[in-house]
Amino acid sequence: MVIPEHTAKAFDVDLQELSRMVAEMGGLTEKQIADAVDALSRRNPEQARQIVEADLEIDALQREIEAKAVLTIARRQPMAVDLRELLSALRLCSDLERIGDLAKNIAKRVLVLDVELHSSRVIRGVQHMGTLVLAQLKQVLDSYAGRDLEKALAVWNGDEQIDAMCTSIFRELLTYMMEDPRNITPCIHLMFCAKNIERMGDHATNIAETVYYMIEGHSMPDLRPKGDTTTFGGLRPG
């Protein structure tokens, strides 16, 4: 089938516009992660409220990207490789939307964390997890924009470190909870926050798999490294 030139051009314009929208959504999501971790570290309820608000923007953008991608598929009838590109945009914005939700969940906890946390060490640990996840997300969005398989694989392999850090934070929080019942409530909030960040890392890994699929034309063999033992060992200290 020969595609008329104007169709091919229109398709390119659609793809470019979609890439722009995905990049915009990625940028907003990165900002939400950074802000959520910041709001948590400084226990800033005003910032937390802004994060909850801004999540609506990310959700709206996802809807726009979905609509645009599906309409492009219907109008331009792309073939194999281009179809993969559009499906990848759909998958990617779904993961970004979930990351945004997780950042919002952290912000909601900031709004109720009224108890003083004696341990700035744990907070630093959570901050460090946030920094790592943010770096992972930036890198995987770069790998998407640049069709860079190597970069995507680096993200895929880097998730282990975040999982390990989550496990170590869980252990530490558990110790504080055992020490003094007054620590239980704030520590549970922090556990959920750490778990949320760990889940963000999983979504960055999903995006890496999408980039792999987009470039290679088939799914990644399922060999995901699983350093996350929060479900397992993290709650068995000592």
Added chain:
Amino acid sequence: MVIPEHTAKAFDVDLQELSRMVAEMGGLTEKQIADAVDALSRRNPEQARQIVEADLEIDALQREIEAKAVLTIARRQPMAVDLRELLSALRLCSDLERIGDLAKNIAKRVLVLDVELHSSRVIRGVQHMGTLVLAQLKQVLDSYAGRDLEKALAVWNGDEQIDAMCTSIFRELLTYMMEDPRNITPCIHLMFCAKNIERMGDHATNIAETVYYMIEGHSMPDLRPKGDTTTFGGLRPG
């Protein structure tokens, strides 16, 4: 534009096949929820392992539905209402996949819950939440299959009850944790399990919104009832 009859027929066949696949995925997901809650109640590691295994099947089915939906869009160039139908299938299978993940997460916790839980009351609470979520999922899948707006809205409104139950379970677990540090580890596992079930309810609500969109042609006005106070009050007992 007049669509040739054979194209219209081929499109109907595609749509029917997609509906069948979504129904199959829905059935598998329902089974995973029921099994996960059952495995948790009876602390059955063998059953838990089967759930983790079976999740791969759900993931594979999602990939198939995605591929089929996107290919149908590209081949048949459907117009507005049909396009909505296909986009809805894509959204729906994304929510089902996440529900499956959440069931798998519960199963993983069953594998490490080696501590005796003194409170069968909490377990009954979690079981009850599971039953409610399962009913919600069944109903929303029915509303999808039957294009039943009223049923979808009932699911949407029913989520509040699950959230309230989650809050009440959190309160109870917190009390046990305060009472005896030995309860802390198992209670945290149960909190995460309850939270996973509560999240399943959110996904059922998402599906209800998708059904609304599919039938009405526009998004639901954002008026979601929010009975979930687990982020807020649930961790402030007394």
